Amino acid sequence: GNSVTQMEGPVTLSEEAFLTINCTYTATGYPSLFWYVQYPGEGLQLLLKATKADDKGSNKGFEATYRKETTSFHLEKGSVQVSDSAVYFCALPDSNYQLIWGAGTKLIIKP
């Protein structure tokens, strides 16, 4: 079945640093891929998604490209802010169209 592997955290960076959070997947076919974010004390919210190979999802300065050659969907941001501190989850659907979640990566940005 489908699965997703996400780099473990926490990831600690200084403000304005470059961010990469790795996500790789195994899947039958080419499912949509998602990044969700959970800010402290809140529920999850969709950050970005890509629905087909070579698609680039982007939102709030974050980007991720659907790469079928490397089965990856890494999350990147050129200059992080303290307000980006959160937990980030990579996800893709299973055969029942329910989301399979990565383990989550906690991001800590220091001023």
Place this chain on the structure above:
Amino acid sequence: DTEVTQTPKHLVMGMTNKKSLKCEQHMGHRAMYWYKQKAKKPPELMFVYSYEKLSINESVPSRFSPECPNSSLLNLHLHALQPEDSALYLCASSQLPGQGAGGELFFGEGSRLTVL
């Protein structure tokens, strides 16, 4: 209105109590979900309602009882819980069932449950 509202935000209950968690959305979504999230872990799917009918029950113990009174409301009735059931309970909705196929899940802020 793109909100999913959950009440209460915090709940403390004893193992013999009966309580309910409530969830409401007014986005016209036809699928609603209950997830359980332990600290520092991804959410675990518990139940899915599609068009107000229970379509998925992920082998959840019967001390958790979901209810979908109408297309906007979702309840989770709790009875005889155990301390290990303490967690954040998240409600979510999506426009259509099969959200993983390309749709978006909208989450509430969750109800933090502590079982003493």
